[in-house]
Structure formats: structure tokens, C-alpha cells
Amino acid sequence: MRNSRKVSRKQQILLASSKVFSKKGYHATSITDICEKADVARGTIYLYFNNKRDIFETLISDFSSSMLENIRMFSLDEPLTEQFDRNIRKFAEIIVQNRDLTKIIVSEAVGLDNEFDHQLLLFYAKLVEYVEGALIMLQKCGEISNNINPRLLAYSIIGSIKEIAYQWALDGGSLLDVDPLLKHVREFSLKNYIEFK
Amino acid sequence: MRNSRKVSRKQQILLASSKVFSKKGYHATSITDICEKADVARGTIYLYFNNKRDIFETLISDFSSSMLENIRMFSLDEPLTEQFDRNIRKFAEIIVQNRDLTKIIVSEAVGLDNEFDHQLLLFYAKLVEYVEGALIMLQKCGEISNNINPRLLAYSIIGSIKEIAYQWALDGGSLLDVDPLLKHVREFSLKNYIEFK
């Protein structure tokens, strides 16, 4: 019980933090803001986190980990577009269900300092690496043209998703309709190349 | 002469600021940092700018203005790909020649506060609007498929460029080779669609 309370207390703080950070940004958010939102005293925060930065870092690293965990490598046992769809859909789901964290990762965490920038670059590097790997596989299978620079295309695909997520996260209240987005990303990324081969 | 000195002093401060802001980020940059880099006294800054934020704002608004000014609308008198090339190349040139400002606009300025976020969104909205307009024209000319959602494709194109610029600006020292990038963006954005029609 003690342990479960501990966990839930930490989660409670993280949840409150994600809301406040997402709304006000890292610097404009004070520890007091978080405490009020989480309904705990100032000192309590420091029982669960080393400092303000630690909270933010935890949010980002938890969120990016859960994203990376949900990516499944392509296999040759299944049609490629279906695998692609599933990955994108999963990605979109996570984004849509975590608007606050999404806003944090595409906006508030950007340019905070060199340390964070590095962490973010690593995260995107992993995404790019994954997509690039998939594209290379597709090229080897002859599914897309060898003329394509897979690294640049990978950047483009990630950049497209990021930009749309960014616009969605910062743009007040609109719902993100996943299906047309999914269709777009698939076509934009693959279909033409596939048919273009 | 007096006037020219004044202008150059302001420029001198802006140049130093862009370097420091780009390296350390907005919050981690102190007025003292800027003064040391610009080799002026602390008070001098305030002869030319209202406050720290004003400097940053000027950098961003000057840079985004100069970008928007260099976009040329498409005309029907010239092959579309050539026009597209020219715009992208001009864009890439500005980015490459202003690495510090580029890093600021794709990284340091992101998520600073709601006011800046809004300003950035407006800037990207103008870019998206321009690209979307061009795509719609292309659709009307039958050059690309009507199945494409031009707004989403515009986001994707902007997002691609942004992501590549982001990686380049944050990634230590590598030179950005414009030609393969240009080729990639063109093909990624248009060629397939054109040939796909």
C-alpha cells in the first residue's frame, strides 16, 4: 500500500506537471504552479524528484520511450503498407491521447538548453533511423526507387508528422482526425514511390 | 554619418545577440553575455532596444520577414519545377547563410511563451498558405492528383524542410549540401505527383 501510494503520488505530480508545462512552458512554470495543480506542498515535490528539471526530463523521457516502444520493426511476413499503417496509427493514437505531452515534446522542450536539445535529437535520430531502415529495406525489395536518398526521405516523413502534430498541439481545440492524416502520410511517404518504381 | 553609426551599432548588437542566443538559448543568455559579445556596455543595449525580449523579437521578425520577402508567387509563364526550384534554392540559401538565426527560429524561439508561439505559428501559416496555394494551382492545372489534400501536403513539405533545417542547425558543424536537398524536396514534393497524375 505504501508503495502504491508512492507511485500514485509521483504520477499525480507528473500528470499535474504535464498540464502546467504544456500550458505555460518550462520557464514560466513555477514549482508553486505544479504544487497547486497537484495539490501537494512544495517540499513534497522533492521527495519524488531531484529538481524541476528532473520532472520535465521524466515527462519527456517517459513519453519518448513509450513512443519508441510502440514501434514495431517491419517483417517480410506481412504486406508492407499494412505494417506501415499500423505503426503510423499507433503513433497517432499516442499523440492524440497525450496532447499535453505532445505539445511539450514538439514545443516546450525545444531549445531549452543543449542537454535537452541533445536528448531530443537522440529521440528523433532513433525515429529517423527506424524509418530510414524501413526505407532501405523497401529499396532492397525493389518497392521504391533506388534514386531516393533514404535518410532525407526519413527526415521528411518525420518532419511531416512533427509539423502536423505541432500545428495540432498548439492550435487551440480542434480534434485531430486520424484517418485522413494516416492516408495522407501513407500516400505521401510511400504510395507514390511504390507506384513510381 | 551619425545615422550610419547608429544603424551599425544596432546591427552589431543584433549580430552578437544572434550568436549568443543561438548558442545558449533565450533564457540562458544574459544581457551581460550579449554585451561582452558585442563589446558594448550594458546600458548601450537599452539605447537601441527596450529590453531583452525586444532584441529577440527583432531577430525573429527580421529573419522571418526576409524569408517571406524572398518567396515569389508562381506564374504560368514559366515551367513550374523551375519556379519551385528557385524558391527552394533561395530559401535554402537564406537558411545556410544564417545558421544562427535558423537555429533560433527552429529551436530557441519554439515554446518560449504563448506570444512567441503565436508569432511563429503566423509565420509558418504564411508559408503553408503559400505552398498550399501553389499546390491548388498545380491541381487545377492537372499537374498533380486531385486526391491530394493540399493543406496536409503543404504541412508535410514545410515540415520536411523544417526538420532538415533543424537537424542541420543543431548538428555541430556539418555543411548543408543544398543540391541533393533541393533535388529531394522537389521530387518528394512534386515530381512523383506530377508523374503520378
Add this chain to the structure above:
Amino acid sequence: MRNSRKVSRKQQILLASSKVFSKKGYHATSITDICEKADVARGTIYLYFNNKRDIFETLISDFSSSMLENIRMFSLDEPLTEQFDRNIRKFAEIIVQNRDLTKIIVSEAVGLDNEFDHQLLLFYAKLVEYVEGALIMLQKCGEISNNINPRLLAYSIIGSIKEIAYQWALDGGSLLDVDPLLKHVREFSLKNYIEFK
């Protein structure tokens, strides 16, 4: 207990402030000065007051309130001179027991800015109003001549007391002997008029 500590901390700061403000004046007093005198850290001040001005304002408004609270309106049940004596004596007591605050109110707070000037004028206006009311009553009772302009006489009485308080508060260390002062003010203000009738 917690509450009592809080109050005493605030009082501790107010007491230290009154000493420093009285000695150095508002502008020459730095927050650091107050902290050193009160033996608290700089940040502590801001747990109890909004800003430096707030401390000063509190001192003045508390002191002027306590002065006004100690004024008793004249009644017809008691010899007028005795009532007059009691009020003046009470007034003199407060002044004598609060030399620092007296110096602040007759000197440091004067001419600080329009806001404070207005506050001081209001305070003196209340004193004048009270004295004028008393004089008018005395005139109605036929105790002093109707030729007297009660408003001007009120100013004169207040001015006399203020001037003596001012000289006493600014003049190094002399003790203020209340009795001759009291006698003087009474005679100066009333006796002659009364006997003059």
C-alpha cells in the same frame, strides 16, 4: 503558534524597517539594509510584503490609523479643556513613543510621490476636520470668538504640533517634555480665545 510566529515575523520586519527608513529615508534604504536590521534573508521580506513600497505604506497607514483611532470626539458632559488636554496628551504620547515612525510621517514620507502625498493629505485632512469640528462646536457654545476662521485655526493648530514634532524628531536626541508642550498648545489654541470671548 504558527500564526503567532507569522505575525511576529511581520512585526519584526516592520520594526526594523521603521528604524532604517527613519534613519536613511525611503530611497537611501535598500532591501538589504532592512534585512540586515531585521536579521532575515532577502527573500523572506517578500513572504510578508509585496515590495519595498508596501512595507513603507504599511508603516505609514498603521501609524496614522493608530493616531486617528486615539482621537476622542468632544462631548458636552465634561469640561472642554480637560477633553482637549486628554486628546493632545494621547497624541503626544504616541508621537513620543514612536519617534522613528514620527520622523517617517513628518519627514521621510513627505514628497515621496503623488500617491503618498495624497495619502498624507488625507490623513492631515482628517485631523484638520476633527479639530475644525471641535472649534465650531466651541464657537456655538460661545466659548471662542465667532471671528475666528475655524478652518484656518485648525490648520494652525495641526501645523504647530507638526512643526514641533518635526523639530523634535529630526533633532538628534533631546527628550520631548510633554507638559510644557501641552500647556503651550492648549493656551495657544484655546485659552486666549476662551478668555478673549
Add this chain to the structure above:
Amino acid sequence: MRNSRKVSRKQQILLASSKVFSKKGYHATSITDICEKADVARGTIYLYFNNKRDIFETLISDFSSSMLENIRMFSLDEPLTEQFDRNIRKFAEIIVQNRDLTKIIVSEAVGLDNEFDHQLLLFYAKLVEYVEGALIMLQKCGEISNNINPRLLAYSIIGSIKEIAYQWALDGGSLLDVDPLLKHVREFSLKNYIEFK
């Protein structure tokens, strides 16, 4: 001619200063404010004055000197009340004709710092000394009661005039009607005592 220009330039700065100091107070008045009012450049000020304080000091010392110069000692050749009248009238004239300087001396200069406080005390000490001397003379002539403490009565007279001047100077726009004031001060100060003998 050069000399006359110099003088007028200095006067021009002093006049502007008295207006600005009187309106905004010493600390809230910047050198820039004075320059704008006097229509001279910032550096020019320092050709005529050592520093900001010097300007203020000059205003006060000029004004208090001109006041002291206009006091005439009592002689026995003329009825005392007439002499008293003439002095008070002269005093009131100077005050009325120099509202800005009056406000400065009764308000803005008060509590500025120990140096100024000392200077002001000296000024008032001279006034008190003069009045006290006159009162002693009156006592010796048997014109007023020996029971009166001449020092305290002098404070009262000065305090009365000061208070009325203070109220008048700070109170927006009302004109100061000298005659009833004069009558009041004379009666308040002397007449009763004289008739009281």
C-alpha cells in the same frame, strides 16, 4: 553678452527644474526630464551644475535666501503690528509668486537625506530665531504675557504658516487669498496675546 547668455541659460535650467521637481519630486525627476523642459541637451546641464543634486540645492538655497533676505527686523519706531503685517505679507507674496519652489521646500525637499534635512532645519531655525527674538522683544515691552514660551510660540507660528503653505501648494489649483490668511496669522499669533496681557 556671453556672460548674459550664460546667466540666462542657467536661469532657464533652474526654472525648468523647479517646474519638474515640483511636479514629480526629486527622485522621480530625471536629468532627461529637466533637459526636455529646458530644451537643452543632457551634457549642457553639466556645464552649469555639478550634478543633479547641485541643481536642487541651488533652487532651495536661492529660495530660502530670498525669503530670509526679505525679513526685516523689528524696530521700535513703528507700531509692532504694522511691522508684523509687512513681514507676513512679504512672506506670503513670495510664497504665492513661487508656488513650484514653495512646494519643493515644504514637500519635495523634506526627508530627502540627512544633508538636506540639516539644511532645511537651519533655514527654519533662522526663521524661528527671528520670530522668537521678536516675541521676546514683545514680552520685554510688556506687549504679550511673560507666561508664553517664546520658542514654542515661534514654532507654532512657523508651523502654522508652513502647514497652510503646504496645503495650498499640494492642493491642485486653489488661489491663496492672502488677506484673510494674514489677518488670521496676526490674530492667532499676536492679537490675543496682546489683548490678553
Add this chain to the structure above:
DNA sequence: CATGAATGAGTGTTCATTCAT
């Protein structure tokens, strides 16, 4: 004489963090 661009010392205030209870 006059200018005004440049200077830099000086200070109020915020807020993440600590620690006695």
C-alpha cells in the same frame, strides 16, 4: 559653448531548493 552616444554602478525582485518540524 553645446551635444548626445556611451557608460556601468547599483538594486528590487523572483523562485528553485532546503530543512526543521
Add this chain to the structure above:
DNA sequence: AATGAATGAACACTCATTCAT
């Protein structure tokens, strides 16, 4: 485990003053 009073480092900004022109 939880609290919240206390801390003090850190920083933007102002403005009187100088001096080269």
C-alpha cells in the same frame, strides 16, 4: 511521508555622468 517557512543566488534594467566631436 509531508509540510511550508526561510533562504540567497541570479539578473534585467535605470539613469546620472562623461567625453569625443
